Amino acid sequence: MDIKILIVDDELKIIEVVKSYLNKEGYKVYEAMDGKKALQIFDEVNPALVILDLMLPDLSGEELCKTIRKKSRVPIIMLTAKVEEDNVIQGFNLGADDYVTKPFSPRQLIARVKALLRRSEDDIMTLSDISSYNDNELIIDNFRHEVRKNDNLVNLTNTEYKILITMAKYPKKAFTREELVLLTMGDDYDGFDRVIDTHVKNLRQKLEEDTKCPKYIKTVHGVGYKFGGE
Template identity: 45%
Template sequence: MNILIVEDESAICNVLKSYFLNEGWEVELCNDGAEAARMNAMQKFDLIILDLMLPGWSGEEVCRAIRKESNVPIIMLTSKAEEKDTIHGLNLGADDYITKPFRMKEVVARIYALQRRMNMLSAANDVLVTFNNGKMLVNFETKEILVNGKPANLTSTEFKILSVLIKRPGKIYSRSDLSYEVLGYRFIGDGRTVDMHIKNIRRKIEEDPRTPAYITTKVGEGYRFNFHVDEGQQ
């Protein structure tokens, strides 16, 4: 795995790099937001660790720029602990959010969980399928989705959430179950992180996100996907 660490505090960079190298991962460091966006455009990374408080471009600006180019998984690091900051980061396309100070074992565990889920989905799904009489096309191999012929541009985590739901249409997944299936751990708190990912997915795939057709909510229980694979593809 090739990881880009975007962090302007050298002490944190060095600790992260040391742990990651010990796991056998390749690591590149960057302390400037604009340079990080340029590096991502020039080469392929498997994961980006992105600090929100950076000189020059902020972490939010970097995340926004990267999302225009790729769906590379992004884990944000920040000292901002308020829920609204977490939601804002996820809205920009981050896949996970870790608050400083953090434990390195937790960071490494989350990376492994993310990697494991990505590998499982890639191994289990290598076909192209359609739903809703061809209105939604899902390519599990390239992790691309077209809705009414237009790219949905889901982030890595958004695609994984949708993949979990569409593999078992009609099944209700609680927030905790979705968190475990996608991230490899159950959420801590009220589950707003999962809700925000669902909100983002709906915004990208639904004709009217306020009256969703693909992903609906069963109050007090969770979320479900409402369409089976189009006839002839089962």
């Protein structure tokens, strides 16, 4: 196994404990204690997953997450001491795929890592390698795992991408939040299903010209969401 994981935390003890558990599972671990070093390592090794603390000494975890999201859909697990739902939703808004609150069980964190890596490797594919909608305005390239809007690359998180291609595969189906959680985040996800609303909001901001009147990610009142591309 040569799966690379980057841990970013300014607490050496946390890094050592998490690294020890990850090494036992066979992962190749890289570590950084500040944002600038983390970005340098990220560009050098292209990790399969990032474990990111929100409180860093130089570049904040929020800023680092935003920077990574501009260039990659790599799964990101945020570590935070804030357990309020609003703080968790804010983390998802920044582009995180999952969160773990401090103090945490290392075994629980490893389980989250494995679940995210499984989801990122799953082959939820649309009917063809390249699908285009609305006279090529929106193009989903499953071969390259890319999405383009008006020929411009759209930077989606791994979860956002999975939500989009899951709904695009069945454009007439209205998905409940529970179905989208199961299909895109796995049956081992134990968060709240309303987090799908946050991912959908982010998708709309990236894909829609008018988020109040969406063309691609439509709300089905009383049910959930469906894909509206033609």
